[in-house]
Amino acid sequence: MTDAIVAEGLVKRYGSVVALDGLDLTVPEGTITGLLGPNGAGKTTAVRVFTTLLEADEGSARVAGLDVRKQADELRTKIGLSGQYAAVDDNLTGFENLDMVGRLYHLGRARSRERARELLARFDLEDAADRPVKGYSGGMRRRLDLAGALVAKPTVLFLDEPTTGLDPRSRLGMWDVIEELVKGGTTLLLTTQYLEEADRLADQIAVIDHGRVIAEGTADQLKDQVGGERLELSVATSAELSTAAGTLAGLAVGQIDADDRQNHLTVPVTGGSSVLMEAIRRLDAESVKVLDIGLRRPTLDDVFLALTGHVADDSAQGEQK
Amino acid sequence: MKLLQALADGAVVAKRNLIKIKRVPDLLVFSTAAPIMFVLLFAYVFGGSIQIPGMDYREFLMAGIFAQTVLFGATITGSGLAEDMTKGIIDRFRSLPMARSAVLVGRTTSDLVNNALVIVIMMITGLIVGWRIHSSPLEALAAVGILLLFAYAFSWAMAWIGLLVRSPEVFNNASFIFIFPITYIANTFVQSENLPAGLRHVAEWNPVSAVTLAARELFGNTSPLQTPPDVWPLQHPVLASLGWVVVFLLIFVPLANYQYKRAVAR
Ligand SMILES: Nc1ncnc2c1ncn2[C@@H]1O[C@H](COP(=O)(O)OP(=O)(O)OP(=O)(O)O)[C@@H](O)[C@H]1O
Numbered sequence A: 001m002t003d004a005i006v007a008e009g010l011v012k013r014y015g016s017v018v019a020l021d022g023l024d025l026t027v028p029e030g031t032i033t034g035l036l037g038p039n040g041a042g043k044t045t046a047v048r049v050f051t052t053l054l055e056a057d058e059g060s061a062r063v064a065g066l067d068v069r070k071q072a073d074e075l076r077t078k079i080g081l082s083g084q085y086a087a088v089d090d091n092l093t094g095f096e097n098l099d100m101v102g103r104l105y106h107l108g109r110a111r112s113r114e115r116a117r118e119l120l121a122r123f124d125l126e127d128a129a130d131r132p133v134k135g136y137s138g139g140m141r142r143r144l145d146l147a148g149a150l151v152a153k154p155t156v157l158f159l160d161e162p163t164t165g166l167d168p169r170s171r172l173g174m175w176d177v178i179e180e181l182v183k184g185g186t187t188l189l190l191t192t193q194y195l196e197e198a199d200r201l202a203d204q205i206a207v208i209d210h211g212r213v214i215a216e217g218t219a220d221q222l223k224d225q226v227g228g229e230r231l232e233l234s235v236a237t238s239a240e241l242s243t244a245a246g247t248l249a250g251l252a253v254g255q256i257d258a259d260d261r262q263n264h265l266t267v268p269v270t271g272g273s274s275v276l277m278e279a280i281r282r283l284d285a286e287s288v289k290v291l292d293i294g295l296r297r298p299t300l301d302d303v304f305l306a307l308t309g310h311v312a313d314d315s316a317q318g319e320q321k
Numbered sequence B: 001m002k003l004l005q006a007l008a009d010g011a012v013v014a015k016r017n018l019i020k021i022k023r024v025p026d027l028l029v030f031s032t033a034a035p036i037m038f039v040l041l042f043a044y045v046f047g048g049s050i051q052i053p054g055m056d057y058r059e060f061l062m063a064g065i066f067a068q069t070v071l072f073g074a075t076i077t078g079s080g081l082a083e084d085m086t087k088g089i090i091d092r093f094r095s096l097p098m099a100r101s102a103v104l105v106g107r108t109t110s111d112l113v114n115n116a117l118v119i120v121i122m123m124i125t126g127l128i129v130g131w132r133i134h135s136s137p138l139e140a141l142a143a144v145g146i147l148l149l150f151a152y153a154f155s156w157a158m159a160w161i162g163l164l165v166r167s168p169e170v171f172n173n174a175s176f177i178f179i180f181p182i183t184y185i186a187n188t189f190v191q192s193e194n195l196p197a198g199l200r201h202v203a204e205w206n207p208v209s210a211v212t213l214a215a216r217e218l219f220g221n222t223s224p225l226q227t228p229p230d231v232w233p234l235q236h237p238v239l240a241s242l243g244w245v246v247v248f249l250l251i252f253v254p255l256a257n258y259q260y261k262r263a264v265a266r
């Protein structure tokens, strides 16, 4: 398998701000890679470099086998981009927008029109096709913008935060569309601030912070980096908390974390549900009243926290645009 | 082949801009309402006190009005580009395998078409208030041609300023500083001979004066009682106008292209 995107040591500075600080990234052909990072991590800057909109100060990148700097013209025939802010023309209708993009990809008059109609149907925009985009909802705009990225059937597709600003229902719809789309074998680089989104869509995740990749792998691999399973339980009193901690010490494979304000216990374990059964048996024998107990795998939230020292969604809330 | 492709790309962008004029007709209404007001104001209010030897003031006035109208029309190039710069659509264009020049070529071309439309409306207005063409149809066509050519060249200067300031509001204020003197310290509404010495020199060498006089002569709106001032551009207004067009294009096409690259590569 060859690589659709290879970036080596990309650096981009804006004055004293270092947007990309030696970014390395490899995206195998035909996969979905999620570029996950908080606000200001450098996601958009990276996408702009890959799509020839921006020249990096240092480093090199090849997309679809072409150098983003030296072979930019040829590369533009092979990529599709849906940027962070929908790049559609408000005064044109949905159809006119897509038709224009087709003409500028040099598909020719007949083919452009045909493709525009095809995509409008596929993205559920047929009814709005001949209305100016000015009157579209945020979700409709996003879908139209995504359709614009697909006009020339690109081999590598870039989606920069495709679901930011969408309501939960539209977000689910967008996920379905994206999953459908890559079944055809397109390589997709997707940026997101939502761990859940990366978890659901991406084959491979690159966590990016302060302009560099700080961790890479599948969602499961990343979770394993943070640690395995944990047993979590809540009890009613702090007396019971210490009893429980003592009782379960034999099952723990690491440090037990006891939170005596919440009366909550976190015990690292291995062995899956049999450990859970064993724990319940032992607690019962000691007559500890358990309010709630469960086995938990780390979420990407935990991964993020462990890697960056801050919670992704918290920093994302700060400047929601 | 490459050039043809680039022109075709420019045409696609021009079509996009023209659709906007169709959909937001305020733009066309406002770019014609002001000059129509000027015609009425000068024809019926100020005109009575301005004497032009050997002819009716309204005959004299219209060439100046045409020049003013197309200059103001050309400012749409600047505000249009400045507005595009604030939108995501330029990123879309830049990610496509289209000619880099298409955004500017398309913009200046659609504004040329708009100006052609506006000049027809203004000619009809002129005919209604008593202006007449006293030359051959070919000469009249040449007059319109020179006005539009000059407006086209001027569009590139406006493009440069629009890309420099990158905000439609700032552009509108900035362009007035530029457009007022060039439009009014000229022979557009009065004879330049009647201006005080300092201003008279400026007016005589102002490109807009050459263009206005060229149109006036080609429409046959002059009288034997007037002799053009003894400076080269006004002795040879057609040649001078074409010269200015070339000079403007040579300066502002590269400047606008350079500024476009700077403005988008961020
Ligand atoms: N045109 C610019 N001028 C100056 N600084 C910039 C510019 N573009 C980006 N930056 C800075 O570079 C850094 C990375 O920005 P970038 O837009 O790539 O982040 P991001 O990961 O896409 O964030 P977000 O989630 O907010 O979209 C930020 O600190 C940002 O302020």
Ligand SMILES: [Mg+2]
Pocket: A043, A044, A045, A084, A160
């Ligand atoms: Mg971004």
